[in-house]
Amino acid sequence: MSHLDKYKGIIPAFYACYDEEGNISPERIEMLTEHYIQVGVKGLYVGGSSGECIYQTIEERKLVLEHVMKVAKGKLTVIAHVAAPSTRHSIELAQHAEAVGADALSAIPPIYFTLPEHAIEAYWTEIMQSTKLDFIIYNIPQTTNYSLSTALYLRMLEHDQVVGVKNSSMPVQDIFNLKHYASKEVVVFNGPDEQFVAGRLMGADAGIGGTYGVMPELFLAANQAIIDGDLDRAQRIQYRIDEIIFKMVSGHGNLYDIMKSILAKNGLNIGRARSPLPRANDADQMIIEASHALIEAAKKEFA
16 A cells, blocks of 8 residues: 555645634634545645635644644645745745644745746755655646646656645646656646546546535545446536536636635535635625535435
8 A cells, every 4th residue: 555545535625714804713724624524535735726825824824724734633634735935934834734744745836936947946845855744746837827847847756755746737638747757656636626537537646626625525426436437427427517617607706705605505604715806796696506506416416
C-alpha cells in the first residue's frame, strides 16, 4: 500500500466560513468539517480559491486551518494551500500547517507579477523545503497566467516531497501528460469539476474541486462508478453535475455565494461570500432554488 493512497479520492475544496458580520467563524468551520466527515469524503483542500484565501489575512487563514484540523485530524486527509503574494508569508503559512498537523502543502505559482520560470521554481522550492510535509503543485493557468511546463514539472519531481499535481487546466490531455511523463509515482488531481469523469479516465487518481462541497455525494458516486467500471453511470452522473454547475453560475452572484446559499437550505449556514465577490441578489433566488432541487433529485437517483 502506497503512502500516496491517502490522497486518492474525493477532496472538496473547503469553503470560507463567516459569521453574520463577515468574520471567520470557528464554530461554522468545525460544523462544515464534521459534515464532510459524515458524508465520507477522502479529505479537504483548505485555503484555496473556494476558501477565498486571496481576501483573507494570514492570521485568518491560520485560524481556518486550525479549526479544520481540530475536527479533521486523523479522520480526513488535509491539504493546506499556502500560496500568498510573498514567499515569506507562504513559508509562514506552510510552517503553521505543519505545526497543526496537515498532511500536505499546495501552492499556485506567484500571482500579479509575470515571473520567469526559474523564479516560480524557487518559490515552490523554498515553500516546500521550509517543512517536511508532502508538496502538491497547483497548476491553474487561467488565473495565474502560467501553465506548468514539462521541464519544470520534471525538475520539481526530483524533490522527494513533491507527490503530485492539482491540475485545473481545461485540456484533459494535460492529465495524460502529467501521468505519462512522471519520473516517479505521483498523484494527479483533476481540477475542472465539469470534466471530473473525463479527467479520471485520462489518468487522474483523484479530484479536488470547488463544487464538490455543495454536492459531495454526486462526486463520490461518479468516482465509485469509475472504480466499478460502470462508465455509462459515471457519464450520466457527470451530465447531471454539469447541469447543476451551469445553473449555479448563471446568476448575478458569485458561484461561492450561490453555493453557500444552497448549503444554508440544508441547515449548513456558513455565511456569505466576502466582498468584492458579488452576492446573490433577489433574482438569483430562483437559481438557488432550482440548483438545490437539481442536487436533491440527483442525490436521490445516484447517491
